[in-house]
Amino acid sequence: MQTVRKDIHNSDLPVLCQSCEARHQGICGALRPEQLQQLSKATRRVHRGEGEELIADAMPIDSYANVLRGVVKLTKVLEDGRQQVVGLQFAPDLLGRPFASESRVTAEAASDVDLCVIPRPALESMLKDSAPLEHRVMMQALRELDEARDWMVTLGRKTAAEKVASFLYLIASHIDPTEEGAATTFDLPLSRSDIGDFLGLTIETVSRQISKLKADGVIEIVSYRHVTVPDLARLRVRCG
Amino acid sequence: MQTVRKDIHNSDLPVLCQSCEARHQGICGALRPEQLQQLSKATRRVHRGEGEELIADAMPIDSYANVLRGVVKLTKVLEDGRQQVVGLQFAPDLLGRPFASESRVTAEAASDVDLCVIPRPALESMLKDSAPLEHRVMMQALRELDEARDWMVTLGRKTAAEKVASFLYLIASHIDPTEEGAATTFDLPLSRSDIGDFLGLTIETVSRQISKLKADGVIEIVSYRHVTVPDLARLRVRCG
DNA sequence: CGGTTCTTTGACATTAGTCAATACCAGTGG
DNA sequence: CCACTGGTATTGACTAATGTCAAAGAACCG
Incomplete structure (x- = not known):
């Protein structure tokens, strides 16, 4: 499959995806050209300035996004305002908690960022159809879990x-x-x-x-x- | 699919699985009876006493295990011996980092535990064949990630x-x-x-x-x- | 029981937090 | 170009929280 993808001419790919980092190491790398074509119909690139909130804690998730450039910080707050950054996301990470009705963190642009926003139904229907895509999402989750545990050592000890x-x-x-x-x-x-x-x-x-x-x-x-x-x-x- | 599973008579299931918690809420719940039959040929139940090491950090993983009873603690240590518990696992969690060549934590029985040990090849081949199984594993990883981030707030703030x-x-x-x-x-x-x-x-x-x-x-x-x-x-x- | 281990408690030391003043840099308008 | 201003960062003096060391007390296990 890997070789099949390599041999495809770039012109089969959506223009915006051709030079996109997410297509190589990100989740889009798991998709066949026609799937990418289909998905790209629903996505759009957006820019967000430093400090802009991307996802609010405890709010319904209506879209996911690939981080294309910049750094996103994930934070949680206690009722009295104490705040903890619980993760940083870099390109080409997927932003958004898969398979949850609401977010459990606040996501905020730590620097200026470029995102490729994917509406929730578009990603979730493709996840149902594509085991390789789901596999990539799982691999990211496992990597983030490893990172979170590494950081727990830093925080605690x-x-x-x-x-x-x-x-x-x-x-x-x-x-x-x-x-x-x-x-x-x-x-x-x-x-x-x-x-x-x-x-x-x-x-x-x-x-x-x-x-x-x-x-x-x-x-x-x-x-x-x-x-x-x-x-x-x-x-x-x-x-x- | 859920209704199909419900209608199956218990006698179709391996004896050991019939009363097993992992079959309901754990990963085995994603398997059809014949898959469970096949998997159960490779698994075995073991008991481990409090304090026994189940998985060593930085060692090759040769098996996974469902926690059936008791509590497993996951720890990491700094070179000078400072230690941090980075997670607790209860029944019916799956123990072991999927898709990694080595463990990134030490797993130790916090109490007396019963495990259902699954050889690595057995689980990984079944993961390749069964998207529902992989989905369950991903859901557990995402839940653990949520828990780890909750705990980061506790540790940090x-x-x-x-x-x-x-x-x-x-x-x-x-x-x-x-x-x-x-x-x-x-x-x-x-x-x-x-x-x-x-x-x-x-x-x-x-x-x-x-x-x-x-x-x-x-x-x-x-x-x-x-x-x-x-x-x-x-x-x-x-x-x- | 009697020893062993784990836990609690106390006195003191150290680390990190708080409050407050100062310094720095970045952007704005004169 | 420079001075002003607002936000951010640094530094200092002091306080509070947690860690360290040591001893005594409970529970557990033959």
Whole structure:
């Protein structure tokens, strides 16, 4: 099947899908050209600015979306307003909880994002017909579960210093998946406040730990949002 | 399909499966009788005592298992020995990470457990043939993901008192899913040390918070492992 | 019973949070 | 181009929460 797909000429594919990342590593990679054609009739690309809410907690889900560019943060809040970021999604992740009547998280654009919005009935009917598609969705769910459990260790057992190092390492390896030891430079997709909500820390503690990493030469702060890591391995050992 | 299954006489089913919880709410409920017959040829029931390791972290997975009775805890450890419980599994959950070459957690019997062990090839070949089975596995993965994210809020943003109340509430609602407000009594499946590892707290802090809940009349400690909750709603409000 | 393990409790140390002041950067309009 | 302004981030002083170490008390198991 893989070879069949490879041999198909791009012109069989919807124009918008031809250069789309979701078609390769995302869920659309599980679809045959005619299925993609069909699905693409229902989808539309949209842009959302930083801070825009994409999915509200406890609201009916009326659409899913492929993340094409940017970072989406998933958060939960306690009644008194305490907030926790429970996940980050990057291209080409599928956004939206499959097979649930309502969302259990709030999804918000952490940076400017491009999405390919898929109406709920369109995706769900295709899921019923396509076992490979459902398989990809499951593989993403399992990967997210692995990531959530990794993060539980960070939240439950690491010190503030280790938490901040772990966060920077996570972002660095997502943005720029080069080999260990190499220098990397990147923009943080989250404000200090979001980082705190991700790590279960206050903004002040995050700031202090970043300053400490800077003082120790592990990172360089080009500007608030722009960081350089001269040696990823040195950051790695700070992760606990 | 559901009605078809209901009409089948129990004698069509493997003897061991007839009274098995996994056949109803667990993954086996997705199988037709002849599939269940076939699968049951490869499975075997085993008992494991409290504290026994069921799956080792970073080891090849050679089998899956349905939890039939008891509680399994999933843990991860940092190099220096700090430990975090990242999940609990109850009957009729499927134990084992599907589609991964190695486990990413350690699974250990938190109490005495009964398992129905399924060799890896047996389950994976059946997963390939049965979309309904894969669907059930996905639904479990999604549920575990929801639970993991709920727990991230507890780990990241709740106080020690709220964490302990949340843990007791979690156990109470799993063991005895009666309505709110009712009295419940149950055995804790975890030691204080495990509870600490689940909540990201030390054993002493767990103990102090339990003592405090007892002093406030929210819970009664019959013995170390045996707890009575006179009013679940009063416990609920302590969860933050 | 008597030993072993687990749990509780207390005194103290450490970490992270809170509150408050200052510094920084980014955008706006003079 | 520069000064102003609002939001964001950093830093400092102090407080509160949780962890650490140590000892005593309960439960469990022959």
